[in-house]
Amino acid sequence: MGGSWWSARPTCTGTMLTSSVFTGLSWNPVDDVHALFTYPFMQHALAAGTIVAVMAGVIGWFMVLRRQTFAGHTLSLTAFTGASAAVLAGVPIVLGYFTVCGLGALALAGASGPRRSQGTESAATGSIQAFALGLGFLFVSLYHGVLNGLDSLLFGTFLGITSSQVLVLLVVAVVAIALVAVAARPLLFASVDPDVARASGVRVQLLGLGFLLVLGLSVAETSQITGALLVFALLVTPAATAQRLTTRPLAGVVLSVALALLVTWLGLALAYFSVYPVGFYITSLSFALYVLARVFA
Amino acid sequence: MTAVSFEGAEARIGGTTIWRDVSLTVERGQFVAVLGPNGSGKSTLVRAVLGLQPLAAGSASVLGRPPGEANDRIGYLPQRRSFDESTRIRGADVVRLGLDGARWGLPLPGARSRAATRRVAEVIELVSATAYADKPIGELSGGEQQRLLIAQALARRPQLLLLDEPLDSLDLPNQAGVAALVRSICREEDVTVLLVAHDVNPILGYLDGVIYVAGGTAVEGAPEDVISAETLSALYGVPIDVLRASDGRLVVVGAPDLHGHHAH
Numbered sequence: 001m002g003g004s005w006w007s008a009r010p011t012c013t014g015t016m017l018t019s020s021v022f023t024g025l026s027w028n029p030v031d032d033v034h035a036l037f038t039y040p041f042m043q044h045a046l047a048a049g050t051i052v053a054v055m056a057g058v059i060g061w062f063m064v065l066r067r068q069t070f071a072g073h074t075l076s077l078t079a080f081t082g083a084s085a086a087v088l089a090g091v092p093i094v095l096g097y098f099t100v101c102g103l104g105a106l107a108l109a110g111a112s113g114p115r116r117s118q119g120t121e122s123a124a125t126g127s128i129q130a131f132a133l134g135l136g137f138l139f140v141s142l143y144h145g146v147l148n149g150l151d152s153l154l155f156g157t158f159l160g161i162t163s164s165q166v167l168v169l170l171v172v173a174v175v176a177i178a179l180v181a182v183a184a185r186p187l188l189f190a191s192v193d194p195d196v197a198r199a200s201g202v203r204v205q206l207l208g209l210g211f212l213l214v215l216g217l218s219v220a221e222t223s224q225i226t227g228a229l230l231v232f233a234l235l236v237t238p239a240a241t242a243q244r245l246t247t248r249p250l251a252g253v254v255l256s257v258a259l260a261l262l263v264t265w266l267g268l269a270l271a272y273f274s275v276y277p278v279g280f281y282i283t284s285l286s287f288a289l290y291v292l293a294r295v296f297a
Numbered sequence: 298m299t300a301v302s303f304e305g306a307e308a309r310i311g312g313t314t315i316w317r318d319v320s321l322t323v324e325r326g327q328f329v330a331v332l333g334p335n336g337s338g339k340s341t342l343v344r345a346v347l348g349l350q351p352l353a354a355g356s357a358s359v360l361g362r363p364p365g366e367a368n369d370r371i372g373y374l375p376q377r378r379s380f381d382e383s384t385r386i387r388g389a390d391v392v393r394l395g396l397d398g399a400r401w402g403l404p405l406p407g408a409r410s411r412a413a414t415r416r417v418a419e420v421i422e423l424v425s426a427t428a429y430a431d432k433p434i435g436e437l438s439g440g441e442q443q444r445l446l447i448a449q450a451l452a453r454r455p456q457l458l459l460l461d462e463p464l465d466s467l468d469l470p471n472q473a474g475v476a477a478l479v480r481s482i483c484r485e486e487d488v489t490v491l492l493v494a495h496d497v498n499p500i501l502g503y504l505d506g507v508i509y510v511a512g513g514t515a516v517e518g519a520p521e522d523v524i525s526a527e528t529l530s531a532l533y534g535v536p537i538d539v540l541r542a543s544d545g546r547l548v549v550v551g552a553p554d555l556h557g558h559h560a561h
Contacts, residue, residue: 065385065386067383181402181403182401182402183401184402184403185394185397185398185399185400185401185402185403185404186398186399186400186401188394188398189394189398189399192380192384192386192391192394193391193394193398193449195373195375196373196374196375196394196395196449196450197394197398197399198349199347199349199368199371199373199375200368200369200373200395200398200399201368201369201399202398202399243385244385247385247386247387247390247432247433248387248390249386249390252385
């Protein structure tokens with residue numbers, strides 16, 4: 001089924017999977033955990049969720065540190081634009097995600113010049129966001145008839161992920177994490193202390209562009225699990241929670257990944273045993289952890 | 298040995314000349330203040346030393362190299378930098394960035410990493426910031442942040458320290474403390490210091506030289522020549538008095554840019 005993981009028209013496979021999911025809890029933990037891993041669609045969902053959570057945990061930590069959550073939000077809306085453009089053009093949705101998120105990252109980098117104030121930058125980001133969202137709605141309306149996959153595009157799904165899609169996710173995640181690992185120190189320097197970093201020979205501008213592109217990649221990946229609107233659940237909330245709990249960079253990144261994995265696995269398991277969507281569980285669990293961290297740490 | 302020298306230098310930003318015909322020399326190990334009214338181009342001078350502001354004319358040499366080529370031997374503290382409460386990074390990590398923050402790759406455990414940790418602890422001790430270096434830098438006071446930022450600038454054992462208004466936004470005891478710290482670093486670690494000052498009084502007793510930037514150019518001189526009522530009044534264009542306190546120290550009174558910011 002190639003690139004049609006959540007193609008615009010839900011396939012009958014999807015419907016059948018949905019009905020077969022509601023097996024309910026047996027209240028025998030061994031059987032229940034076993035049931036989670038029985039079906040290939042669930043294995044793929046867990047694999048995809050794990051890859052996406054690790055990547056979102058790492059990239060999200062830097063995004064929160066750099067105060068680019070607004071940029072991340074904008075990229076997530078361009079993910080929706082990309083998906084709807086892909087549906088309209090009849091190309092794989094994944095291609096739409098990556099292309100349009102990449103373009104969005106370039107536009108954002110162009111909007112944040114070398115010495116712009118924070119205010120100018122967020123106004124420019126907001127304008128790009130509104131435009132991207134408008135384009136997305138245009139594509140949806142140009143696609144005659146009802147775009148049945150719309151709620152999946154916006155709010156995510158874990159059904160119908162194929163093993164080849166898991167492989168694409170893995171390759172992109174490995175590339176993105178490797179890039180961030182290589183640039184970790186200069187990126188941290190440029191994020192916390194751009195003036196001194198520049199004087200120390202760090203290419204602050206170039207790193208900013210590079211990071212936005214990696215963020216675009218990351219958002220394009222994460223959207224495929226959480227949907228365009230709920231990207232924040234994995235990208236922002238675990239990272240923000242981790243930064244409340246520790247001020248050590250390495251510990252922060254590790255904790256951010258751990259929290260993203262926790263909410264993804266729990267969210268997928270809860271969605272498997274209930275009728276509610278995975279996006280709801282992941283966002284609610286992330287939010288609960290964030291609130292706990294704010295209250296107790 | 299000369300640390301910094303400019304020869305007929307000119308700086309232009311967006312077609313406007315900031316200063317021109319600037320010729321000056323700072324010897325190694327000196328503590329030199331850069332004074333001048335707001336907007337006269339003091340920070341531009343510092344950025345020119347770093348090679349961040351290219352010269353439109355003239356030439357410059359910094360630690361024996363063209364500007365920008367010796368930056369690994371320069372510690373830099375930019376103007377008005379503070380971390381707000383949401384910056385959840387430890388002070389010690391900010392200091393560490395000054396040591397190896399520009400390096401690619403992840404720091405691997407080993408001898409090099411242990412040496413880095415030792416050096417960070419050492420400079421933090423040097424600026425007497427050990428007590429709060431492990432707290433998030435955004436939660437520290439202005440004076441505490443400034444000490445840690447000076448430690449960051451010192452981490453790589455620089456031969457030249459460029460401090461752009463390090464005393465700005467500090468209260469009086471902290472101004473005196475940081476000024477004394479910079480002076481002892483200059484003497485004991487044999488570091489040349491170029492310090493842009495808003496308020497000359499806290500550093501007046503320590504200076505080896507003064508560079509004053511005004512009227513589209515910059516001139517250097519000995520502190521006793523520059524710190525006089527006539528020179529300062531001409532420099533700032535307002536009446537300024539230089540008084541001698543009972544302990545023999547000079548006190549500058551009347552210049553809005555030299556001490557006026559305490560009023561608000």
